Amino acid sequence: MISVLLADDENLIRSALAAMLSLEDDLDVVAEASRGDDAVAKALAFRPDVAVLDLQMPELDGVEVAARLAKELPSCRCIIVTSHARPGYLKRALSVGAKGFLPKTATGSTLAEVIRKVVDGGRYVDPDLAAEAISAGDSPLTPREADVLEAAADGAAIEEVARRVSLAAGTTRNYLSSAIAKLGAGNRYEATQLARQFGWI
Structure with missing residues (x-):
């Protein structure tokens, strides 16, 4: 059994x-x-x-x-x-x-x-x-970019996102900018939606 x-x-x-x-x-x-x-x-x-x-x-x-x-x-x-x-x-x-x-x-x-x-x-x-x-291929995001993007998914302020991922605000902003650029998105909301659509976060 x-x-x-x-x-x-x-x-x-x-x-x-x-x-x-x-x-x-x-x-x-x-x-x-x-x-x-x-x-x-x-x-x-x-x-x-x-x-x-x-x-x-x-x-x-x-x-x-x-x-x-x-x-x-x-x-x-x-x-x-x-x-x-x-x-x-x-x-x-x-x-x-x-x-x-x-x-x-x-x-x-x-x-x-x-x-x-x-x-x-x-x-x-x-x-x-x-x-x-x-057919979808691998995620273009690094693990850290994915973490930061996921932490920012609810629209929290950069300082709060930085606290969640234990990074400085400037570093957090850089990771977010990089993720947005790699996904060809206009902002972090769009980037989050795209990344979720493919299951990358």
Whole structure:
């Protein structure tokens, strides 16, 4: 029997996934979580074979949960499901060791097959998402530029952004200017939107 943890902040979707997976003879949903930090705690408590993680959750996102579990519970394979299939997210997920990445439009039987595949040591990436990731290319931003741009996403003043990223205001302004120029944006709001569209922040 394969034990599964489901983590999704949308109760209806999580309940539907649990109901679909319960129809499979070899799958057992042992725990559910609605937040990323709770997903980590429940994974460590129940030690499931597989964690099916929503990409966007409160506290920690699915990729952050996968990264934590790779360190703290390496026996648990992580699968990311998302309705925000942006290329950068796929690359981030794979870089932290996620074994599966598929859209929420996938069928229950597809998810069940992916769970079995990753437990057997395989990997699954939705073909359409993989093609999009390849065509989008790599982020032009350095990790520090991406951090600063993300910290500035809510429109905070430069001094506040600088405090968030532990840099001087002038250095922060330079990183923002560089990120805006690299993305061909008119301002930081546009740069943030573009970077998010490609999943680079």
